[in-house]
Amino acid sequence: MAIMHIRTRFAPSPTGFIHLGNLRSALYPWAFARHNKGDFILRIEDTDLERSSQEAVDVIIEGMAWLGMDIDEGPIYQMQRIDRYRAVIKEMVEAGLAYPCYMSEDELNKLRDQQMANKEKPRYNGLWRPEPGKDLPPIPGGVLPVIRFKNPIGGSVIWNDAVKGQIEISNDELDDLVIARPDGTPTYNFCVVVDDLDMKITHVIRGDDHVNNTPRQINIMKALGGSPPVYAHLPTVLNDLGEKMSKRNGAMSVRDYQKAGYLPDAILNYLARLGWSHGDAEVFTKEQFVDWFELDSLGRSPAQHNPEKLLWLNHQYIQNADAAKLAEACKPFAHQLGIDTENGPNFIQVVGLLKDRANTLIEIAEGAKLFYASAPNLTKDQIKENISEAIVPALKDLIEALKNADGTKESYSAAFKQVLAQHQIKMPALAMPVRYALFATTQTPAIDAVLVVLGKEEAINRLSKVVV
Template identity: 35%
Template sequence: MKTPVTTRFAPSPTGAMHLGNARTALFNWLLAHSAGGRFVLRLEDTDQERSRPELAEALLDDLRWLGLDWDAGPGAEDEHGPYAQSERGGVYAGYYEKLEEAGKAYPCYCTSEELEAVRRAQRARGEPPRYPGRCRNLTAEDRERLEAEGREATLRFRVEPGEIAFDDLVRGRQTFHGEEIGDFIIRRSDGTPSFFFTNAVDDALMGVDRVLRGEDHLTNTPRQLLILEELGLPAPTYGHINLMVGDDGAPLSKRNGSRSVAELREAGYFPEAVNNYLARLGHHMEEGALLALGDLAAQFHAEGLSRSPAKFDVEQLDHWNKEAVHHAEPARLWPWLEPVLETDVPEEAREAWLAAVQPNLERPSDAEQWARVCFGEVENSEDAIAEVEGADPTLWEGAEAALQENGTDFAAVLESIKGSTGLKGKKLFKPLRAALTGRTAGPELGPLLPLMGQERALARIRAAKKDG
């Protein structure tokens, strides 16, 4: 039996949730639920300029739409909350004080201009840019003088030389060296906390013991492990997943195909499609069929995560959406497609019409042409026109007589046409479909004919007879 784990998703509400964030949330949800664990949602909203309440609410809506419910977080507070970092200033203040008292954190009065000049010099010498330790050993008199000059201090964590190693869930053993990291900021000059600090402290205090996050956070991990060790707090086991990239191999962005979760929802994608696609993007699943979240979790394991870049493929996403639509209950389809329909579908005919066209739907917009076929006027495609023009002339006479005699009983209509014309197979079905629907492929004609009705069907056959 797997040991229960606690994972988390900790986004910053500074913009729309994109696919990379959704995938990170999904992987953490699946990891927790694969072992009967807990999934925590935390809002890292300390960016006072960019974080906004409406963006936080939109993010929660996106997670709810995907079905990624959280066991603790906004709206599900427990003893470890609050779960918005903007409300946790008092918690952080105590830990800052503890580090300063232990001599592990100190105020730094260097200006951004001074630090940039140092970084330029380091790069010129071929060295990695890092803080040179200018304020490491300031005396009380030095601090008084600098404060009298009007300088505002950041708070830096003191990093000593030595090895920092950890086992990554995805990438195996990782080793860093303190002398290559340098002392880093844990509180900004305006008093707001840094990501390194709050992210690490909150994971420990909220009981998070597994973290899957993007590989761009890999170099943050040694800093966070140092903080937690000094504070005597437990560290989670980290796993750094591959980043999503576009066709050009660059990180996924709007420029190379990325869309937000909200944009996918508005475009008619089902949440099951997004989940099934993302769950397999950089993770191997044994089962190739459309799966519910619980079944995806049952097949999820950290060992199945790949280190190779995960290339976004909209055709694969479309494939999963087609699967989701085809597996959906008919009652769910009407609210999905009704807002984009221009042709009126009579209420009494909706259930039969949905059942008839569902196998041919991928997006809500696909439904309009089949609404027109059954209840409106159709525009013939070039392929359909060619089929009608190339049809055996006897077909139209036979079809007209068959419809007049048998109404919309499709099986009887077919038998009548075959008997009067001798036509069968493609010579019968393709031009007949083209004449009745304006397309050479689509839903089965049997269920469509009663929906379009005898009068509409006869009118189309007579038009084909005239054009052919």
């Protein structure tokens, strides 16, 4: 038996907003395709002309590229395939698989109102469905029909969902679906089936809001002679309040996370854990995720967005990042704050110094401002308030000790230890006034590491101004 060539797809509607829950629906089919050396297709379902926009498409493509989710085919736009859909609909009508229905919207609404009044499920009653020996109503003049699919009568649609297990839906629950509107525009469920067949999709991994569409799509697919793909319906992603994640409920877009200083690898790691797990692994590389990913590891319960967990993960990635690569990622944020990273201290050194404490790239850029600002112009009152006269002799001895240091962290640490021992004082008593003299603040990273970045000459110049 030949080994199946895996083909998955991500098929978003380009309506302007893509949040983490949407991206998870792209991540899992991407990972499954990569794990199985298959193909991942991006399909843009843009038949909703009023809401779709190229800007929204760009946001989707940029977000996926930022996260490193490469595509093998696409983007493929449904609107560019309209002729293909119309040709299939024509073939279905000719083959008796679909039929024109002239029931007006007003008639349909009245029918549904009556059914609801009778406590029946609202559904099309098959008035225009052709059957042997059935007389159809006379075709009304000037009315453009919709085209309906002849859904099977009796029996059930059964599929083994890779996440939810076996699902069975009675065909009696399904009416004859509209597959083309009066103007000939094909409808969503029909286009999806034609696309999945034409693109030879083997696995459909998507949100469980599509479960109700699946039996209809399976019936249409079988009518067209196709075999249904494997379906895996992912549980909903909830926000931190337990509500379905959406723009209305405060979800952030991918661009928002990018602008907030999150690393793409941290976002991808976080998304992977929103409904999938590999033992107790919390922090892992993209390569490990792809290597480990299997559909049977997907969870069945809704995943809940945890902003604190995401921030913690971002910190882990920043802390363990290569300083040079991290510096490149930080530069745009530093430039926004007016920092000239090409002049002054070595920016890679600055980032290396700050990254262990930072949760976001913005925090690193904020911390970097200290090292690129001019020397503080302290007033006599500021010096008197923050640097006691009693510590001045120790500061003078520290200046002399620093002159003999070789510019390494170890030599600066040795200089401090020498002065502390000489004056019989504790580190905070000396380090706090030094910090204030250098930056007009007492909040900095370790002082010996700070001196490496600031430079010996600049540090001595700044210290000398407060001991005159």
